[in-house]
C-alpha cells in the first residue's frame with residue numbers, strides 16, 4: 025500500500041455511477057452528418073486544408089497546424105465536406121465556432137494507417153510529432169495539447185508520471201469503462217509515455233476506491249511491472265490535477281505553476297489510450313468514450329463516439345424524453361456546463377452527456393442571503409474562504425479578491441453545492457475572474473502603448489545621437505587628414521584610418537563557421553525558451569491569475585524577440 | 600430543441616438556510632426545558648413576546664426597505680435572534696423589557712445594518728446589553744431555582760406569571776433571588792469553602808450551582824447536537840470554554856477569599872454554555888476562518904473571565920461577545936487560511952500578488 029494524503033474540504037454528492045455501468049462500451053450507427061469544430065483545444069487557430077465538396081477519408085487531416093501549440097483535427101468518418109462555417113459548439117458561453125461539416129458516406133473508410141509496433145526504436149521527438157499530428161489533447165478537462173505536456177524542457181526532468189483515473193464527478197463513468205474495457209490499450213499507452221519521458225522513476229495510477237472492478241482489471245495487467253496502483257477514498261474533487269498530486273505525493277503544485285515544476289506529468293485515461301492508438305495503430309484522435317446518462321434517457325451507457333457526432337444523435341439512440349429533461353449538461357453535474365441546443369457536436373473533451381429528469385436535478389430555488397455559516401469554507405478543497413470571495417465579488421473589490429487568492433479557485437463547485445442559501449458562488453467567481461482579466465488586459469494594452477511610445481522616443485533620441493557622433497567623427501577625420509597633409513606624417517592619413525577600420529571589420533568576421541555555430545546554438549536555446557514560455561502562457565490562460573498571464577505573455581514576447589534576433593543575425597551571417 | 604443555460608454546479612445538497620435555522624431553534628430545546636423546569640413559566644412567556652415582536656419588527660423593516668417579506672421571514676433568522684434573546688432574559692421580566700430588547704435587536708442591530716448576513720454585532724446580545732445598561736434592576740432580578748423555593752412556596756402558574764409580566768403585579772416573596780455568579784461577586788471576604796458551606800445555591804448543588812448547572816447542561820447538549828450536525832465547527836465554542844477554564848484554574852487561588860471561583864462553577868454558571876454554543880457561533884458577527892474563530896473564541900473566553908472576576912457585572916458573556924465582534928474583522932485580516940500552492944498565509948488587505 026502506498027501512503028496517500030487527504031485534501032482539505034471536499035463533498036460527497038450522490039455518485040450515480042452504477043446506472044451507466046450495467047453494460048459494456050457500446051457503439052452507435054454512424055450519424056448522417058458530423059460537425060467537427062476546428063478549434064477543440066487550448067492554443068491558437070489552424071488553417072483549413074479541405075474545401076467544400078471534397079471527399080475525405082476517415083482519419084484524414086482537416087487542418088494544418090501553423091504554430092507549435094496547434095493541434096490538427098481529422099475527419100471522423102469518410103464522406104464529403106458539405107460546409108465550412110460557423111456552427112453552435114459546446115462552450116460555456118454558448119458561442120458559435122468554425123466547423124467542418126461532413127456528410128458521411130456510410131463506408132467508414134480509413135486513410136492508410138501506419139502504426140509503429142516497436143515504438144521503442146523511435147526517438148521521443150518523433151513520437152511527440154506523431155502525437156501532435158494525431159490531434160491529441162488532454163481528454164479530461166481543459167484539453168491541453170498532450171505533446172506539449174510531454175515535451176522535454178531544458179531545465180526540468182520528469183521523475184513521476186501520474187495517471188489520473190480518479191473520475192470524481194458524479195455520473196461520469198467513461199474512464200471507468202475504458203479501464204475495464206480497454207485495459208491493454210491503456211497499459212500500452214503508459215508504456216509509450218514512459219518511453220517518451222525516458223523512463224520516469226515513479227508511475228502512479230491514482231484511482232478512487234469506488235471503482236473496484238477497474239482496480240482489479242488494472243492489477244491483473246500490471247502485477248509485474250513498476251506501475252503503482254493507488255486507490256484512495258472517494259471524495260469530490262479528488263480528480264483535479266493539483267488535488268490528485270497532493271493526494272498521491274503530499275506535495276503541492278506552486279500557485280501559478282505546473283506539475284512539471286515538481287518533476288511530474290499528469291495524464292488521464294482517455295489521453296493515454298489515444299496516445300497508444302496514435303503510435304501503435306496509426307490512428308488519429310477521432311473518437312472518444314462518452315457516458316450518456318440521466319433519468320431523461322431510457323438507456324444509460326458508455327459509447328465509443330465519433331468526434332463531431334451531434335448530441336441529438338446520442339440522445340435519440342438512448343430513448344431520450346425531452347419533456348422529462350430539466351437541463352442538458354455536457355460533463356458532470358459539478359463542473360459540466362449546460363447546453364442550450366442538441367445540435368452541438370461531441371468534442372475531444374466530451375466525457376459525459378447528462379440529461380437529468382426534473383426530479384433528479386430540479387430547478388434551483390432562489391438564492392437567499394449569505395448567512396456566513398462557513399459551510400462553503402469547510403468544503404473548499406484549496407482552503408479558500410468562498411464566503412469572503414462572494415462578499416468581495418459583490419462589492420467588486422478586485423484587490424481583496426486577489427488577496428483572497430481568487431485565482432487559485434478551481435471552480436469545482438463544492439462551495440455552491442453545500443451552500444444552504446443556494447448562492448451560485450462559482451458563477452460569481454467566474455465573472456469576477458473575467459472582470460479582473462479584462463481590467464488587466466486593458467492595463468497591459470495601456471502599458472504596452474506607453475512602452476512603445478517610450479521606446480520610440482528612445483530610439484529616435486539614440487538615432488539622433490548616433491548621427492551627431494558620426495558627424496563628429498567625420499569632422500575629426502577630415503581635420504586630422506588636413507593636419508596630416510600639412511605635417512605629412514605617415515600612418516595618420518585619412519586613408520590609413522579607413523584601412524585600419526576595414527582591418528578591424530575583417531578580423532571580426534574572421535571565423536564565420538564558428539560564428540555560425542554559435543548563432544545556431546543561440547537560436548536553438550532561444551527557440552526552446554520560447555516554447556517553454558508559450559507552454560506556461562497557455563497554462564496561465566487556463567487557470568492562472570492575470571498577473572501570471574501578464575508575466576507569461578511578457579516572457580513569450582521577449583523570447584520571441586530573442587528568436588527573431590537570433591534568426592536575423594544568422595541570416596545576416598549566411599547571406 | 601432548446602434548453603436553459605444554467606451555471607454549474609447542477610444539483611445541490613438538500614440542506615437549506617431555513618433548515619439550518621430550524622435546527623438551531625430545535626437545539627435550544629434542552630436549555631429551554633431546563634430553564635422552564637428550574638424557573639417556571641417566565642422563560643416561555645419571554646419567548647412568545649420576543650418571537651412575536653421580532654417577527655412583526657422584521658416584517659415592518661423589510662417592508663420599509665422594500666424587500667420581499669415572506670421570502671426573508673422564511674429564513675427563520677429573526678426567530679433565532681428572538682429565541683436567543685428570550686432565553687437570556689430573566690424569567691418573569693416585564694413585557695416591555697422583552698419588547699424593547701427585541702426591537703433593538705431586530706431593528707437596530709440587524710435591519711439597520713442591512714439585514715441578514717450584514718450585522719457586525721450579534722443582534723440578541725445588542726438587545727441584551729441595551730437592556731442591561733438601561734434597566735439594571737429588572738435585568739438582574741432572577742427567579743429562585745425550584746429546589747431552593749421556601750417551604751410551601753411555588754413558582755407562579757401560567758396565569759399568575761402572565762399577570763406579573765403584563766400587569767406588573769409583584770411576585771410573592773421568596774421567588775426571586777441571586778444567581779451563583781451574583782453570590783460570588785458579592786461575597787468578597789469569604790473563602791470559597793465558606794461560600795459553598797453557607798449558600799444554599801451551592802451547598803445543595805450537584806456540582807456547580809443549583810438550577811444553573813442544569814440550564815448549562817441543557818445548552819451543552821444542544822451545542823453538541825449542532826456540532827454533530829456540523830452546523831458549526833468546534834473552534835469558537837471550545838476555545839471560549841477552554842480559555843474560561845484555563846483562566847479560572849490560573850486564578851483559582853486555592854479558594855481564598857479573593858478567588859473568583861472554580862473552573863466548574865464558571866463553566867456551568869450564567870450564560871457560559873449558551874454563549875459558547877449559541878451566541879459565539881453566530882457566524883455573521885464572528886471571525887470567518889477556523890483559525891480566526893479559535894482566536895475569537897479564546898478572546899471572548901478571556902474577556903468573560905476578566906469581567907466576571909474583576910469587572911462590575913456578575914456575568915459578562917454579552918459584553919465579551921460584543922467586544923469580540925469588534926475584534927472580528929481585525930482577527931480576519933491575519934487569519935486567512937493558507938491556500939493550496941502558496942507557501943504562506945496572506946493578509947486580507949494584501950496588495951497585489953504574493954511571492
Ligand code: SF4
Nearest residue numbers: 394396397398400443
Ligand atoms: S455556505 Fe453559503 S451561506 Fe454559508 S457562508 Fe458560504 S456562501 Fe454564505
Ligand code: SF4
Nearest residue numbers: 404433434436437439
Ligand atoms: S469553487 Fe472555488 S471557492 Fe468554491 S470550493 Fe471550489 S475551489 Fe473553493
